[in-house]
Amino acid sequence: MKKEEQQKMTDVTGFKDIPPTTLADLLGREQVMDIGIRPLWPSTPRVAGPAFTVKCPPGDNLMLHAAIHRAEPGSVVVVESGDVDHALAGGNVCAVARRRGIAAFVADGVIRDLAEVREMGFPVFARGVIPIPGTKKAVHPLNAQVRCGGVTVDAGDVVVADEEGIVVVPGARLDEVLAAARKKLAKEAGETLDVWEETHRARIDKILAEKGFEG
Numbered sequence: 001m002k003k004e005e006q007q008k009m010t011d012v013t014g015f016k017d018i019p020p021t022t023l024a025d026l027l028g029r030e031q032v033m034d035i036g037i038r039p040l041w042p043s044t045p046r047v048a049g050p051a052f053t054v055k056c057p058p059g060d061n062l063m064l065h066a067a068i069h070r071a072e073p074g075s076v077v078v079v080e081s082g083d084v085d086h087a088l089a090g091g092n093v094c095a096v097a098r099r100r101g102i103a104a105f106v107a108d109g110v111i112r113d114l115a116e117v118r119e120m121g122f123p124v125f126a127r128g129v130i131p132i133p134g135t136k137k138a139v140h141p142l143n144a145q146v147r148c149g150g151v152t153v154d155a156g157d158v159v160v161a162d163e164e165g166i167v168v169v170p171g172a173r174l175d176e177v178l179a180a181a182r183k184k185l186a187k188e189a190g191e192t193l194d195v196w197e198e199t200h201r202a203r204i205d206k207i208l209a210e211k212g213f214e215g
Helices: 003-017 020-027 062-067 091-099 114-120 171-189 193-210
Strands: 047-055 076-087 104-111 124-126 146-148 151-153 158-162 165-169
Touching (some): 003 047, 003 158, 003 171, 020 158, 020 165, 020 171, 047 062, 047 146, 062 076, 076 146, 076 158, 091 104, 091 114, 104 146, 104 158, 151 165, 165 171
Parallel strands (some): 047 076, 076 104
Antiparallel strands (some): 146 151, 158 165
């Protein structure tokens, strides 16, 4: 493994310790997927990994089924679909993905066989569940740019997801964002609630005074 590849892997692993809330504070709204894409079973653990991107047209799931045999272990498969009438994947697809070391699915669409997926503990973040499968006809390139949950995602961007939401860190900014996130968390860890409350109240009172609020 080249030194650069080893460093990149280390950086990606480091994102598992960073909450999406921290990343959202640093990156802003445009890198946060909308609230419709949520974990499909309770207590889903945080996942973080490089995006393996897939595009499926409405009603078709061929390329996601192709992706599970091609995505590298540790990757988060991110699917553009926008279709909530046909399932992109079911229990067997998720089982194979899990066995191959794929970290999670993040899909702008729906799946089926949720009980099986929940029992095996495979993290899926999607818009919901429907029992109707899609067809397998449409071929699209894998690892092309996609749009998922309102966020543009390129292959190699880092996706961090848990019950708080899903944030996409641009691949070109991994080192910068990881360093800033660690610094922010360290500062917060050293701050007591009393100090936070005092600082917070002073800031809020200042804003209120500037806005002419009296009370």
